Amino acid sequence: MDPAEFWATGDYAVVGDLWAQPGRDLAASLSVEGRDVVDLATGTGVTAIAAAAHGARSVVGVDVTPELLREATRRADEAGVHITWLTADFLSVPLPNGCADLVTSTFGIVFAADPDTALAEARRLTRPGGQIVFTSWSAAGLFGKIRQALASFFPEAPAPWHETADDIRAVAGRDAQVTEESFVMTVESPEQFVSQLEQHSAPVVLGAASLGPVWPQARERLLDTVRAVGDHTGDGFQLPVGYLRTTLTTTTDEPHPTTG
Ligand SMILES: C[S@@+](CC[C@H](N)C(=O)[O-])C[C@H]1O[C@@H](n2cnc3c(N)ncnc32)[C@H](O)[C@@H]1O
Numbered sequence: 552m553d554p555a556e557f558w559a560t561g562d563y564a565v566v567g568d569l570w571a572q573p574g575r576d577l578a579a580s581l582s583v584e585g586r587d588v589v590d591l592a593t594g595t596g597v598t599a600i601a602a603a604a605h606g607a608r609s610v611v612g613v614d615v616t617p618e619l620l621r622e623a624t625r626r627a628d629e630a631g632v633h634i635t636w637l638t639a640d641f642l643s644v645p646l647p648n649g650c651a652d653l654v655t656s657t658f659g660i661v662f663a664a665d666p667d668t669a670l671a672e673a674r675r676l677t678r679p680g681g682q683i684v685f686t687s688w689s690a691a692g693l694f695g696k697i698r699q700a701l702a703s704f705f706p707e708a709p710a711p712w713h714e715t716a717d718d719i720r721a722v723a724g725r726d727a728q729v730t731e732e733s734f735v736m737t738v739e740s741p742e743q744f745v746s747q748l749e750q751h752s753a754p755v756v757l758g759a760a761s762l763g764p765v766w767p768q769a770r771e772r773l774l775d776t777v778r779a780v781g782d783h784t785g786d787g788f789q790l791p792v793g794y795l796r797t798t799l800t801t802t803t804d805e806p807h808p809t810t811g
Pocket of ligand 1: 619
């Protein structure tokens, strides 16, 4: 299945809003003011819109899924910010070399089947002295735990390269700065959260479909993991969610490939 068809499954806007905080935090913490930003795998535009709202000089949001870019466009209009949306694969982005001071990707390029090409493309887009900043779910955080709990049901799934600092550095280079971050996700209850994933999160919808009659067993394990990580409070069920933020700084003498 191609990535656009994959990510158009379910309704990413519903679940993506549950974990929008990292994108907003990233834009708020990076001094984006006056910088040219390219947000890869922008989805509904959470990070791109936050970057524009924080005064970026220009923002381009790139995604392969037209349905998600339509929602991103609606949200940017609602927020009153200008963003250029580009339907494209992050492995081959139709933008010139060195067009960005900052290339961001929240839980985006880490889904690349070919991370070397995705990172090379991000580097190509970044000006000398600029930065690439991306986030990924960590092994120790909620989504890493969910993946591990369900791993035996999906023996063919490739091992993730983005769940630990060592694995990220093995792909992105020893100079990659990797920091542990977290936010609190509030949902109604573990059951309601798992139902939302089951209805709207593409990896879960498609994973459940592939398991067929075995899914209820996997679902029980998913539910147990969610229950074990979170706590009931007066405001609902609170889940601390750990993730990693990786920063790569392009050096002034880094050569750009000639493509693009
Ligand atoms: C988990 S979502 C993250 C979206 C957004 N960055 C966020 O923080 O909510 C993953 C996104 O990656 C996009 N995507 C996956 N493969 C892609 C590819 N090869 N090229 C461009 N976008 C891709 C999907 O369409 C989806 O919007």
